[in-house]
Amino acid sequence: MTRWTGREARLLRLALRKNNKRFAAMVGISTRQLTTWEQRGETLFLHTANQLALDTILSRADSAAQERFATLLTERAAVEADERVEELLSSRAHTIKHPVDNKLMVLVEEGVYLSGPDNRSVWLDGYLIDVYPTTNRDYAQFVKATGHPPPQHWPGGRCPTALADHPVVWVSWHDANAYARWSGKELPSSAQWEKAARGTKGRVFPWGDVATAAKCNTAEAEIGATTPVSRYQSGVSPHGCYDMIGNVWEWCSTQATDGPDRYELKGSAFTSPLQRSTPWLRNAANVRMKDNDTGFRCVKQAQAGGIAC
Template structure:
């Protein structure tokens, strides 16, 4: 399988043709406008996409199947930018399913597909590759298995170091970043980056809330709900993000 050192419009056209996609569908796949793809292809080797789009093209090629790679190699034969595969496997460690159960802690995880999302208050476009993220916050029950297996310090709201039964399906609280990182390492995971967390929560279009742009207390446990305590993690089905988390 090949890799591309620097993408130009020529390699962009070859990848689109290898994937057998129209300009419109390829643009949507990359999270950009069809006009931009047309511009790249028209200028060929004379144009180099921006780094964020270079990364998007890298991920699109890397996630393609063998037939696409074979067609791409034939279409780019002789191009100095296309190199033999340097080795290594940066693919996801799981099958490409929209949801699965992690083999480490058995928790459900959702796929956040590669693409551009609008980040921060300025809604700046940021490219991220595929990743999985937990569907629900870590519960007291999940965390109690970690504590039992590792003798890690229990949260302060567990009387006598044991979680009350009525809180087992509530999100664990009174944990530090170090506690969370230790849990993730035990489970065979990593904590999400700030951009991964934001994309999973807001979706690709930069919504203020997971469900849109209007504050709706019925969709989450907020101060306005007046509950003044945690609630089971599965309470707010109508408040899920576009990725189902």
């Protein structure tokens, strides 16, 4: 259940799109009392009876209102600034814009990183990786240029405007690999993906070692759908990559060991609990699998002495 303070009560009112008078009547309090709740915000913990009333109102709300409430509830934490994030966002020295799909890519320099739950030392050559997962807008360029079939969730085969900045989903490994070839890139190996997500020093999560669900779109957010790829600024990885945890599972180029025609997936999704989101976690699926929580991003080997594509 939600822990209700004056802040959460206000966010529920906004999600339901009710004015103060109508929302107060739903809760069974006066408009003046509601105004006090909202003014005091997080400093005011509501009595048990009011907690239960708000729980009931939320449970009876339609799915659109519940999604709006979940989005509002996590919005502040998603963009919460800290020195690490500010430093990463202000520095573009190691980024380029790819000439084919115009996606921003960041350099992951050659060297050792700590891999897996046991932090084994692994060497990787330098490479560039997309800062954001491939979006519906990105994928639309590919579909237009190649005639590749669009994802099944696009109405009439056209990229939905409301989802343009969300990660593309309903793409098989073959679809993702075709996009990578068209753009002159590749799908990342599971090791490349993990290093971009954790950095070199063995972090448990992209942002550090503390399991903070508000920094990513996992099941705990209760959004139940994808979110824009640039939303979770506070969850950015040490290399400046977004959505390395949550939002969508991402296809890799590494073949799985549990059967033929299967490739590894990384990162978890909005359907997954945070406990199944660590960057070293192994997951895999058949190359023909498509789902509403599976997408991808691409990599490109860095040139010696520079980062040009």
